[in-house]
Structure formats: structure tokens, C-alpha cells
Amino acid sequence: MQLNRLATPLVLLVVAGLVIGLPAERSRDFDGTINFLAIFATTVAIYAIFTLALNVQWGYTGVFNFGVAAFFLVGAYTAAIFVKPPADPESSVRYIGGFGEALSPPFLGGDQWVPFLVAIFAAAIASGILAVLLAVPTLRLREDYLAITTIGVAELLRRIVIQEDGLVNGSRSLIGIPKPFSGYFDADTNRFVYLGIAIVVLAIVFLLVERAIRSPWGRVLRALKEDETATAASGKNVYAFKMQGFVLGAMLMGVGGAVFAFSRGSIGPTTFDHFFATFLIWAMLMVGGSGNNWGAISGAFVVWGLWTITLQLNGYDLPNVMQNRIFFIRDFLVGALIVTVLLLRPRGLIPEERRVSLWLDRRMRRSARGDPVAGNTP
Amino acid sequence: MSAQPPILQVDLLTKSFGGVLALNDCTLSVRKGTITGLIGPNGAGKTTLFNLIAGAEKPTSGSIRFQGRRIDGLPPHQIFHQGVVRTFQIPRSITTMTVLENLMLMPPNQAGERIWNPWLFGSRVSREEEQHYERAMEVLAFVDLLELRDDYASSLSGGQKKLLELARTLMCDPDLLLLDEPGAGVNRVLLKKLAEKIEALSSDLGITIFLIEHDMDLVTRLCNPVLVMSEGSLLAEGSPDQIKTNERVLDAYLGGQYR
Numbered sequence: 001m002q003l004n005r006l007a008t009p010l011v012l013l014v015v016a017g018l019v020i021g022l023p024a025e026r027s028r029d030f031d032g033t034i035n036f037l038a039i040f041a042t043t044v045a046i047y048a049i050f051t052l053a054l055n056v057q058w059g060y061t062g063v064f065n066f067g068v069a070a071f072f073l074v075g076a077y078t079a080a081i082f083v084k085p086p087a088d089p090e091s092s093v094r095y096i097g098g099f100g101e102a103l104s105p106p107f108l109g110g111d112q113w114v115p116f117l118v119a120i121f122a123a124a125i126a127s128g129i130l131a132v133l134l135a136v137p138t139l140r141l142r143e144d145y146l147a148i149t150t151i152g153v154a155e156l157l158r159r160i161v162i163q164e165d166g167l168v169n170g171s172r173s174l175i176g177i178p179k180p181f182s183g184y185f186d187a188d189t190n191r192f193v194y195l196g197i198a199i200v201v202l203a204i205v206f207l208l209v210e211r212a213i214r215s216p217w218g219r220v221l222r223a224l225k226e227d228e229t230a231t232a233a234s235g236k237n238v239y240a241f242k243m244q245g246f247v248l249g250a251m252l253m254g255v256g257g258a259v260f261a262f263s264r265g266s267i268g269p270t271t272f273d274h275f276f277a278t279f280l281i282w283a284m285l286m287v288g289g290s291g292n293n294w295g296a297i298s299g300a301f302v303v304w305g306l307w308t309i310t311l312q313l314n315g316y317d318l319p320n321v322m323q324n325r326i327f328f329i330r331d332f333l334v335g336a337l338i339v340t341v342l343l344l345r346p347r348g349l350i351p352e353e354r355r356v357s358l359w360l361d362r363r364m365r366r367s368a369r370g371d372p373v374a375g376n377t378p
Numbered sequence: 379m380s381a382q383p384p385i386l387q388v389d390l391l392t393k394s395f396g397g398v399l400a401l402n403d404c405t406l407s408v409r410k411g412t413i414t415g416l417i418g419p420n421g422a423g424k425t426t427l428f429n430l431i432a433g434a435e436k437p438t439s440g441s442i443r444f445q446g447r448r449i450d451g452l453p454p455h456q457i458f459h460q461g462v463v464r465t466f467q468i469p470r471s472i473t474t475m476t477v478l479e480n481l482m483l484m485p486p487n488q489a490g491e492r493i494w495n496p497w498l499f500g501s502r503v504s505r506e507e508e509q510h511y512e513r514a515m516e517v518l519a520f521v522d523l524l525e526l527r528d529d530y531a532s533s534l535s536g537g538q539k540k541l542l543e544l545a546r547t548l549m550c551d552p553d554l555l556l557l558d559e560p561g562a563g564v565n566r567v568l569l570k571k572l573a574e575k576i577e578a579l580s581s582d583l584g585i586t587i588f589l590i591e592h593d594m595d596l597v598t599r600l601c602n603p604v605l606v607m608s609e610g611s612l613l614a615e616g617s618p619d620q621i622k623t624n625e626r627v628l629d630a631y632l633g634g635q636y637r
Contacts, residue, residue, distance in 0.1 A: 216496075235455045355478075
């Protein structure tokens, strides 16, 4: 029992220790390690936005979105064409949009942040519209139909990006996506500025999700996830709530895509493959704890941590057998991690909260402590 | 009693599943303020009738009127909002939520169910939660589940789950309660309590109750009138004593159709 309670902090600590320790030990260079960690933390923060969004869709609404990549892609490309300058007709680089300059007001350093803010909202709206379009024909059907549809759409969008090469420069990728505040700092400092931005966006997304989920709204979602018939018989418009959960999740995925696009500076069709843009996010949510927002964030940290650690291992003098196969070993390790967690902790590192409503949770905790105001027996 | 207008009027209701007629021109009515029993052999169409009234399924033909308004074909949540609340034969509480939250889920039109309210008007949602909490505690006291309020609904016994189903319906001021076999699987001691609760709902709160039940003792004790269904339509109607001595009812139960 005691061990069971300590398991989650232990896993988090070990992963943190290795993520910090391995590069530090190998490079013996403080600045290098810190830079490495800044990039690592930025990636985790971006992935955490996606796991939180997927947690709304799967952990609460029970909607099976197996095409996270589709919303990721739409969000990232939308954000990119909102912040980039218009395409130069003389060059071979072709893309639509390019509103960056048009959106920059000439005061308060407007070009450094206004287009980015607009782009994040645009990305959310574009992903939300895609979600509505997908939901209308499929959401009334059984959940596996949506899973099939979303996989299909994710692949379809990737194909469209490649084939319609006037849209977002096709398979040649869209490069040179500006970063917010990049005009104020040099590249090294900007890495940390950008980490800060990613964390702020993550914090806002977390607050939005946590408040929405742990309320009567989230309670309806958890109810319909388990039993749609009973929830409809409880007077809830199941279709409307499912739609809201799915669309909110999709919009947040769009936000994640936008933050990703700014952070990478270049995106292409291969960025949004099923492994990195869908499967890994599912793995994170499963490992961390579907139905718990803290779990979703922890999952992003643990899975990406493991992913990074395994690559670090390659820097050591490993036997040839392993050295040659390190990329397969990574895939294997992530698979093994999921299986292990599902066997030992089927509900994830941080399982679903017992009480949905935050208000009720506080109330019950107070009365459990024997607070006379709350009263155990009325 | 017969002076009361029917709160629920079912006319020539037919429901077919493929080639099987589950309901065949079923006509019946439930009068306001009564506890009306619905009995009949297995496969008579009782649960199908409830599913149609509550909107879980759509009728093939015929009409259902509740307080004079057509409700057939409406989605379940709209019928709920008209004041018709049902329970299920096999209890369908939300097992992944606590007993308290199963109850707090029920009140209709909660402000906190509109997503912008938890974001922008947290204190309003909190006040509302407080009210629903107080009410849920009263209801739980009424059905004697107060001790289990913070347990997952999945941990309740079969009988307690039946009580929870009843408790859930009391969170939303129903005009008509449809209870599908409230006594099935409930032990004798709990059954007595359940019967008392149902009687109290009718006499104290004036809720009209329409219930399916196989336990004739319970039906005799609670219900007047009793409706008997067989092969998808109404066979007989009367007081429990009249029903017990009705030749056609006995035939239906004993498989008279095969004689």
C-alpha cells in the first residue's frame, strides 16, 4: 500500500533524474545541459497541451479521436500562415495567407506578439471547424466510427498538403516561421523566452480544462462517457455535450499545433505522422492517467522523458548490437512502458479524481477532516 | 378517482422490431395522482412501452400524450424536461461517479452545465452546487443512503442501486415517474422500505407513479389500478383484486394462448 502510493512520485523522480543527469554527466557542460533541458521542457509543455486536449475528448467525453494529427496539422499550418509574411511570387516557395505584416500594429512592438496571438486563436478556430465537420456525420454513431474517420482524415489532410503544393508549400515544408519576441533577444536567450511562452500557454489551457471539466459540465461528460442512455434519461442532450467536449478538445489541439509551429520554425507533412502526432499523445495520456489533468501532464513528461533518455543512452559506449538498433529499442521501450503501466496501474500514474465537481471535492475534504461547519451528519 | 383526467394517454401505439410486434395497437391511460401498476408475462411489451414513453425508442405508429401534449418521437432529454422521469429495470446509475454526484447530475438546466459559466462565473456555479448538494443530502437521508454518499455507485448492492435510481429521480421534481421493476433483486427488508418510499412519493409529493412489477404482493400493496398487458396490448384493467380473479389474465399468465 505504502509502496503503491509512492510509485508515482518515484517514477516521476527517476525520469527527472535521468533527464537531467544523463546529459549533464555526458557533456559536463552547464550551459549545454541547461539548453538541452530548456528544449526538453518546451517539448513536454507542448505535448502536455495535446494530452490535456485529448483528456477532454477521451478521458471525459469518451470520444475516440485517433486522428490527433489532423487537428495538430490544421492548427500548426493555420498559425504558420497567419504569422509568416506573404509568399514571394518570384520564388518557388508557395503558400496561401501570409498575414503576419498585415496583423502587426505599428506600436508597442506589435509585430513581435500581435500576429502570434491572433494566430493561436485562428488555429483554435480552424481546428474547431474541422471538429464540427467531422462530428456532424459521425458523433451520433458508435465511438469506433469516429476513430476510423479521424484516422482517415489525418492521413487525408497530410496527402492534401503534399499534393496541393500551392497551399502550404507541399512536401518542401514551410520554413522560416517567426517566433514571438524574437526581435528582442538573441537565439540562445530566445530559447528560454519561448519555454516561458509554452509554459504560460500550457498553464492557461490547464486552467481552462480543469475549470470546465471539474464542474457540472464535466460531470455530464463523465456520465455520458459511461452510459449515454442513462444520461439522456437524466435529461441531458447527449449529442450537444459530446459535440462540445469534442470541439473544445480539438480547439486546444489547434492551440498546441500553433505553439509547436512557432517553436520549431518549420513544419512539413512528415511532422504530422501518426506516431509522433497521434500515437505518442495517446501513450502519454494512458500512462499518465486518462481522466486526470495532472495525470495528462505527468504522462507527457514521463513518455517524452523516456524517449529522450533512450536517445541519450546512445552516446555511451553501448555494444554494437544495441547501438545499431537503438531506434527500434526506443519504440520497444515505449511499448513496454505502456504495457507495464496498463498491467500494474490500469488507471495510469495519477488516476481519475473520485469527485468530478471541484466544489464538491473541497466540501467533502473539509467534512472528512471533521470540520464542524461542513458537518458529517446533517 | 376516475374523475381525475389522465396525465398519460397512450393511443393505438405500435412498435415493431423487424418482423416482431412488441406493441400492437396498445391503448391505455394513467390517471393523475395514482400509483398505476403494469403487469404481464415476459415479452408482453411492458419495457418497450416504457422505452417509447421515455423517448428511448420511437414508435412505429400511434400516439403518446402527456398532460395533453404529444410526446411521442421526442428525444429522451426533452421528455425528461416535460416532467416524465424513468428508472431502468437493470439500474443504470453512473458507476464511475460517487452516489452524491449521481444525484447532483440530475437537476435540469444547471447553469454550471453551460461551459462558459465555470470559466467566467465560478461563484454562481458554486452557489448552485451548494443548493444541489443540500437537496441531494435530503434525498439521500430519505432513501437511507447518507452513509454511502461518497462511495462509488459501483460499490452499492443491487438493492441499494435500486434505491439510488429512485433517489436520482427525486432530484428533479417529476410529474410522472416510470419505475421499471423497482422491487426486482431487492431483499425483503429493503423491499418494504422501498414500498414505503414509493407510497410516500405519491401521498406526500403528489407524484403520479407508473410502475412495472412482477412481485404481486408489492403490486397489491401499492397499486390501484393495475393494468395487464399481454402480447403487446392491454388485456385488462382494474383493482388488484379484480385482476387476480380475471379469467383472461390467468390464461395469459398460464400460457392460455397455447391451449
